[in-house]
Amino acid sequence: MSTPTASSLHRPTLVIGAALLALAFVTWRDASTMQIRAGYGMGADAASYFVAAFLALMGAGHILAAFRWQGDASPSDWKAVGWVALGLGSLVAALWFGAGFILGSTLLFAFTARAFGRKAFPADLALGFVLATVIFLLFNKLLTLALPMGPFERLF
Amino acid sequence: MTYLHSGLAAAWMMAAAAVLPATSVQAQDLELTITAPAGAGGGWDAAARSLQEVMMATGKARSVQVVNVPGAGGTVGLAQFVQGAKGSPDQMLVGGITMVGAIITNKAPHDLTKVTPIARLTGDPLVIVVPASSPYQTMADLMEGIRQDVERTIWAGGSAGGADHILAALVTQAAGIDPAKVNYIAYSGGGESLAAMLGGQVTAGVSGYGEWQGQIESGDLRALAISYPEPIEGIAAQPLKAQGIDIELVNWRGIFAGPDISAEDKAVLEKAVGKTVQSPEWQELIKARGWSDYYAPSAEFAGFLTSETGRVHSILNSIGLAD
Amino acid sequence: MDSLIHLMHGFGTALDPMNLMFAAIGVLLGTAVGVLPGIGPALTVALLLPITFKLDPGGSLIMFAGIYYGGMYGGSTTAILLNTPGESASVVTALEGNQMARRGRGGPALATAAIGSFVAALIATAGLAFFAPILVKVAVKFGPWDYFGLMLIAFVTVSATFGSSPLRGLTSLGIGLWLGLIGIDQLTGQTRLAFGVPNLLDGIEVTTLAVGLFALGECLFVASRHLFNDEKPMAIKGSIWMSREDWRRSWKPWLRGTAVGFPIGALPAGGAEIPTFLSYTMERKLAEKPEEFGQGAIEGVAGPEAANNASAAGTLVPLLTLGLPTSATAAVMLAGFQQYNLQPGPLLFVQHPALVWGLVASLFIANIMLLVLNLPLVGLWVRLLKIPLPWLYAGILVFACMGTIAANPSVVELMLLVGFGLLGFVMRRYDYPVAPVVVGLILGPLADSQLRRALQMSLGDPMILLQHPGSATMIAIATLALVAPFLFKGLARFRQDED
Numbered sequence: 001m002s003t004p005t006a007s008s009l010h011r012p013t014l015v016i017g018a019a020l021l022a023l024a025f026v027t028w029r030d031a032s033t034m035q036i037r038a039g040y041g042m043g044a045d046a047a048s049y050f051v052a053a054f055l056a057l058m059g060a061g062h063i064l065a066a067f068r069w070q071g072d073a074s075p076s077d078w079k080a081v082g083w084v085a086l087g088l089g090s091l092v093a094a095l096w097f098g099a100g101f102i103l104g105s106t107l108l109f110a111f112t113a114r115a116f117g118r119k120a121f122p123a124d125l126a127l128g129f130v131l132a133t134v135i136f137l138l139f140n141k142l143l144t145l146a147l148p149m150g151p152f153e154r155l156f
Numbered sequence: 157m158t159y160l161h162s163g164l165a166a167a168w169m170m171a172a173a174a175v176l177p178a179t180s181v182q183a184q185d186l187e188l189t190i191t192a193p194a195g196a197g198g199g200w201d202a203a204a205r206s207l208q209e210v211m212m213a214t215g216k217a218r219s220v221q222v223v224n225v226p227g228a229g230g231t232v233g234l235a236q237f238v239q240g241a242k243g244s245p246d247q248m249l250v251g252g253i254t255m256v257g258a259i260i261t262n263k264a265p266h267d268l269t270k271v272t273p274i275a276r277l278t279g280d281p282l283v284i285v286v287p288a289s290s291p292y293q294t295m296a297d298l299m300e301g302i303r304q305d306v307e308r309t310i311w312a313g314g315s316a317g318g319a320d321h322i323l324a325a326l327v328t329q330a331a332g333i334d335p336a337k338v339n340y341i342a343y344s345g346g347g348e349s350l351a352a353m354l355g356g357q358v359t360a361g362v363s364g365y366g367e368w369q370g371q372i373e374s375g376d377l378r379a380l381a382i383s384y385p386e387p388i389e390g391i392a393a394q395p396l397k398a399q400g401i402d403i404e405l406v407n408w409r410g411i412f413a414g415p416d417i418s419a420e421d422k423a424v425l426e427k428a429v430g431k432t433v434q435s436p437e438w439q440e441l442i443k444a445r446g447w448s449d450y451y452a453p454s455a456e457f458a459g460f461l462t463s464e465t466g467r468v469h470s471i472l473n474s475i476g477l478a479d
Numbered sequence: 480m481d482s483l484i485h486l487m488h489g490f491g492t493a494l495d496p497m498n499l500m501f502a503a504i505g506v507l508l509g510t511a512v513g514v515l516p517g518i519g520p521a522l523t524v525a526l527l528l529p530i531t532f533k534l535d536p537g538g539s540l541i542m543f544a545g546i547y548y549g550g551m552y553g554g555s556t557t558a559i560l561l562n563t564p565g566e567s568a569s570v571v572t573a574l575e576g577n578q579m580a581r582r583g584r585g586g587p588a589l590a591t592a593a594i595g596s597f598v599a600a601l602i603a604t605a606g607l608a609f610f611a612p613i614l615v616k617v618a619v620k621f622g623p624w625d626y627f628g629l630m631l632i633a634f635v636t637v638s639a640t641f642g643s644s645p646l647r648g649l650t651s652l653g654i655g656l657w658l659g660l661i662g663i664d665q666l667t668g669q670t671r672l673a674f675g676v677p678n679l680l681d682g683i684e685v686t687t688l689a690v691g692l693f694a695l696g697e698c699l700f701v702a703s704r705h706l707f708n709d710e711k712p713m714a715i716k717g718s719i720w721m722s723r724e725d726w727r728r729s730w731k732p733w734l735r736g737t738a739v740g741f742p743i744g745a746l747p748a749g750g751a752e753i754p755t756f757l758s759y760t761m762e763r764k765l766a767e768k769p770e771e772f773g774q775g776a777i778e779g780v781a782g783p784e785a786a787n788n789a790s791a792a793g794t795l796v797p798l799l800t801l802g803l804p805t806s807a808t809a810a811v812m813l814a815g816f817q818q819y820n821l822q823p824g825p826l827l828f829v830q831h832p833a834l835v836w837g838l839v840a841s842l843f844i845a846n847i848m849l850l851v852l853n854l855p856l857v858g859l860w861v862r863l864l865k866i867p868l869p870w871l872y873a874g875i876l877v878f879a880c881m882g883t884i885a886a887n888p889s890v891v892e893l894m895l896l897v898g899f900g901l902l903g904f905v906m907r908r909y910d911y912p913v914a915p916v917v918v919g920l921i922l923g924p925l926a927d928s929q930l931r932r933a934l935q936m937s938l939g940d941p942m943i944l945l946q947h948p949g950s951a952t953m954i955a956i957a958t959l960a961l962v963a964p965f966l967f968k969g970l971a972r973f974r975q976d977e978d
Contacts, residue, residue: 010907020650023657036669040307040339041934044664047927048671051656058650065646076908077706084702084876088695088897091880097891101881106881109873112307115702116869124873131874134710135881147881148888201634228680229664236675261668262680307938316668341932342666351797355619357936477668 010069017062024056080115087111105132117129186217186428190191190411191241191249192224193233199364200230202445203277203409204250210438216428229258229315231266232248239265245421247336248274248429252409253319256461256468261317268461271412272422275320275429278442279406279450281384283365283393285377287356295380295399298360302331307339312349313362316342317477319407320362322468323383324334325475326403327396333472353377364407365391366446388448408450408464410457416448489840498541499848502841505542506848509549514556514860515878522534523885524812525548526746540834544833544841547812548849550669551791552596555784556860559588563694563875567685568751568787570917571759573693575772577780582775585742586719589857590657591729591777592784599737599785600824601820603792604842606741608800614745617799621746623932624944628953629743630926636760647911654902655919659927660685678891687883688920691896692913694879696903698872703908705868712876719858729781732762733951736785744793750791752921758786780844792842799835 031048038044087108089105094104109128118124137156140147147153160202166330188211201224208220225233230251241247249271259267274332284295292298298417302309313320321342325335329435341358343349350368352363361368361377372393379393383405387395413425432438433451443447452460472478492498492639524546544640559576572592579588606614641648650749661672662682673679739761740754743937762778763769772779794809883896933950936954937943945951 013932016650016909020653027657029658030672034669034671035479036667038667038931038935039336039476041937041939042931044667044671046931048660049925051653051660051923053700054649054653055657058646058653061646062650076703078703079502080702080705081699081904084699085901087873087876088880088900092890092893092897095884095893101884105881109877112698112873112876116705116872118869121513124869127870128873128877130652131877135877137880139885228677232677232680262663262670310936332818339935339938341935342668344665348747351619351621355622357622 007147010066012060013066013069017059019067020059020062022053024052024054024059027052027055064115076084080117083115087115092118094150095148098148098150100153101127102136103150104148105135161293162348174344183406186424187246188217188220189247190220190222191233191237191247192222192282193227193230193237193249193251193255194224199407200250200409202251203252203411206438206441206445207250207277207411207432210349210435210441211428211432214432214437216432216435228262228264229318230255231264234259234268234271235264235266237412238415241271243416243418244414245417245424247414248425249412249414250409251412253405253407253464253468256465257317257319257322257472260465260469260472268412268465272414272417273454273457273461274411274413274422274425274456275433276408276410276450276452276460277429277433278447279384279408280447281371281382281388281395282319282362282390282407283368283382284323284327284396284473285353285361285363285368285372285381286359287353288361288376288378289356290378292360292380293378295396295401299331299401300330301328301359302333306331306333306337307402307463309339310358310362311338311340311360311362312343312352312358313340314342315344316340318342319405321475322471323362323403323405324360325471326405327401329471329474330401330403335471336476338475340475369446379405384448386446406450410461422454485836486840489838490843492837493541493840493844498538498548498841499726499844501538501542502545502845502848505545506549506845506852507545509546509551509854510553510556510849510853511549513550513553514706515553515882520810522882523553540838541841541844543812544838545845545848547791548596548600548788548845549844551788552849552853553591555592555596555787556589557875558693558787559592559780560585560860561694561871561875562697562863563879567689567729567917567921568755568790568912570689570693570752571755571783572780572787574759574914575776578773579777579780580775580776580864584777584958587721587725587777587862588775588780589860590719590854591725591781592852593853593857595729595733595736595781595785596788597846598733599740599787600787600792600846601746601843602734602737603741603789603966604839604846607792607795607842608836608839611800612797614742614796618746618797621949622947623929623936624947624950625953626746626929627926627933627944628950628957629746629753629958630922630929632953633756633918633922633924635957636756637915637922639826641915644910645739651906651911651913651915652919655916656918656923657919657922658688659920659923665928666935676891678889682924683895683920684887684892684916685920686886686894687892689917690879690883691899692903692906695896695900696877696907696913697902698876699788699900700907701868701872703904706890719861725777728767731746731765732758732778732782733785735761735765736782736787736788739854740786740789744790745796746793747797751794752785752918754786754790755783756918758782795842819973913931 025139028047030043031052034043034048036044063097087110090107090111091104094100106128109131110124113124114121133152134145136153140153141156144146177315190204190208192201194200201222204222208222211217211220225236227233230264233249234251234255237247237249241249251268256268258264284298286292286298293300313324315321320342324340325338329335341352343352349361349363350371352358353372365382368377372379381396381401382388382391382393383403384395385397385398385404385406387398411429413422429454433449438448469478493502509523554564554566554569555572555576560570560580562573562577564570564573576588576592637652661679663670663680670680711826736754736758739758743757744751759779759782760780762776763772766772766776766778768776797807798812819949866874880893880896883892903913904959933943934941944954
């Protein structure tokens with residue numbers, strides 16, 4: 001994914017430019033299908049058209065810039081990003097399937113620690129579990145904030 | 157408005173309840189969950205929590221839990237409730253006229269015919285006001301102003317398609333002008349529209365009476381009329397009906413049970429709620445909160461709901477918010 | 480000087496030893512909860528409000544004031560140290576504050592934020608006590624055209640946060656504006672870009688965006704570079720206290736920030752974010768060493784933090800005099816008042832003078848308490864950074880996600896948070912400034928609805944914007960500010976962009 005220096009075509013910029021144009025198109029489509037008109041002054045579609053035009057302009061600017069690109073991007077550790085993403089995904093999944101806040105947060109903690117190079121996964125799991133449980137008890141019991149319930153939460 | 161909801165918890169409880177076999181319960185050992193389809197602090201949340209308080213204090217239920225599922229005029233909470241409370245004997249949902257309007261304008265996938273009406277609970281008057289400096293002294297003056305120049309009769313009130321907007325349109329219609337012509341400016345909540353009123357940027361304003369009570373009593377705003385069918389003790393402004401304008405619009409709140417519940421379960425809930433709202437504790441509480449009792453039992457509420465939905469739909473249609 | 484007598488009475492109540500203790504507890508709790516990333520002042524106050532109900536009205540009001548200021552201050556701590564502002568009003572603080580922290584100057588950054596907040600809150604609370612009734616008369620005269628003028632000025636000032644490339648800065652702003660479109664349009668009820676997802680109907684929550692872009696995005700970005708440059712970002716270098724030089728450079732921004740923050744906070748639709756943007760731009764323009772901006776200029780922390788706290792006191796003006804909550808925090812406070820059967824409004828000062836002046840006195844006391852408790856804690860907070868990176872960032876993510884779930888417990892909201900985190904990462908990776916996205920989301924819908932309200936009142940005639948002296952002046956200022964530097968220098972830069 002790292003880009004060679006001084007290339008004439010910068011692919012990420014091109015992709016971002018295309019994405020902006022696509023976004024502009026979606027926005028324009030959405031505005032053109034609006035049904036409710038304002039009786040006086042401007043309707044809700046005016047801002048949509050403005051933003052669509054603005055994004056289209058930026059998209060075009062990116063595509064132009066992509067062909068005149070010089071410089072390079074610093075390398076990225078995609079594995080680490082993947083670990084963090086896995087952690088966040090676990091929390092989302094835990095809530096989606098009703099496994100509760102503690103389990104989801106424990107996994108998030110452990111996977112994130114792994115992303116930053118920790119190798120002691122079981123220890124991090126334990127630490128995450130303690131942290132999540134403390135947060136849960138503090139906020140749920142003391143401050144009566146309803147955090148998502150799951151099997152662990154029901155023990156308390 | 158704010159922040160402490162527990163929609164997820166609600167979703168799971170509903171899911172769990174849907175899986176468990178539905179069993180009939182006796183009133184005194186009801187363990188209820190009431191969904192307030194709005195954030196903490198709003199009217200529906202307050203209604204749900206008041207009901208919770210009185211039901212538990214009077215022993216009409218053993219435990220009551222309130223969960224907040226905010227979003228889109230209550231339609232997010234309604235959708236979740238329709239799916240999660242099917243046939244459930246121990247779940248209820250708070251709703252009101254705003255939800256009726258929101259279902260229509262948002263083209264929500266579920267409407268109130270999907271759920272089971274249990275009781276209508278409270279009804280608050282809306283108030284029509286003008287700034288203290290306004291030349292309009294009476295409702296008749298305002299109506300005449302509308303007939304003179306409907307475009308420059310600018311109304312301020314809550315969100316588009318809400319009860320405030322509907323009342324402004326009804327008044328315009330009663331003045332003999334096409335309600336689609338009403339120049340209504342929507343603000344978020346009673347606060348911002350209040351500032352527009354006090355700043356003299358608009359001609360008239362609509363809000364729940366309680367929200368502007370302070371300004372009306374201090375003389376910063378002049379109340380021309382309330383939308384309640386009959387006069388209310390302690391409110392000087394007279395009903396529109398008493399002033400010869402045939403409009404009544406009540407910001408009512410009611411309570412519903414899930415879809416397809418059994419007749420016995422429905423009877424149990426109806427009885428528990430009915431006894432609660434007839435208790436002195438409830439009467440005292442709604443007085444403290446500045447609400448008006450508007451109780452109607454299930455059958456009457458169901459009929460009211462049908463006529464109200466039709467009425468709201470036709471007026472929203474005439475102002476171009478529904479088709 | 481009726482107010483003065485009432486205020487003295489108020490101090491009499493607030494200085495009771497028991498009440499002083501409640502103030503201290505409130506400040507501690509507020510700071511402790513507010514310091515967690517993802518938990519802004521509104522949520523802090525909402526969470527801790529029930530605790531105060533158990534006390535008598537006097538004591539609970541005082542504790543409440545402590546929680547309010549404590550939560551407000553706590554939000555800036557993580558913004559400075561970890562680049563993870565817990566709420567939108569601290570986004571600007573993170574810009575320079577985190578750069579300072581990266582250069583080992585986290586201590587002075589926290590100190591100037593604390594003292595600036597103190598100075599601002601002190602002046603603004605005095606302003607509240609003596610000018611509230613006058614100020615509010617001016618504030619309600621502010622029409623939609625005037626708000627639109629103010630938004631235009633705010634939009635122009637955003638360019639100060641663009642960094643090196645106008646193309647990228649404007650793109651970030653455009654993304655923010657686009658996100659601002661999502662949801663039901665307030666004025667007409669028309670749905671925009673919700674794609675049938677019910678959770679999108681109420682629009683994108685600013686806090687979710689800010690926490691996603693900053694906390695999650697920052698974490699992903701640090702993770703992605705951790706392997707290559709093991710920058711321990713925040714080792715403490717030099718004194719953790721402010722030097723004489725820091726003091727000299729801070730005091731004027733504190734006062735200017737207060738001067739911007741208090742009046743805008745008092746406007747019914749002013750809010751806390753716009754003053755922080757304005758203050759940042761102002762300091763950048765007035766700085767002796769403008770080149771330090773973006774590299775950790777202390778003025779860029781001192782000004783916006785003062786503006787933020789002054790606007791917090793400013794929001795109490797419409798709240799107490801009109802019963803008008805103008806921010807999420809104020810809305811929660813309103814709920815607090817109602818618990819004591821107090822209806823904020825024009826009659827509050829007349830009907831309950833003892834409680835109102837007690838509250839004002841409590842705000843003074845809480846503010847002093849905040850400084851007394853938090854200056855010594857600066858050393859402790861800075862030591863937070865000694866937590867090993869893996870655990871530090873893992874903890875930040877857990878708290879950030881918890882804050883979002885707590886505010887709106889829906890899986891969709893959490894997915895939005897994660898999505899914004901990925902967006903924040905990609906933007907950082909390709910060197911796009913992040914703050915303009917938040918700015919676009921806040922200002923876009925405001926400018927849209929205020930402009931349309933103005934046009935609705937004028938029946939579509941755009942000249943209304945120029946007919947009112949206030950809006951005409953502000954539009955002129957905005958145009959000048961846009962045309963002068965941006966057209967001549969900016970366009971030149973735009974042409975040789977990406978060089």
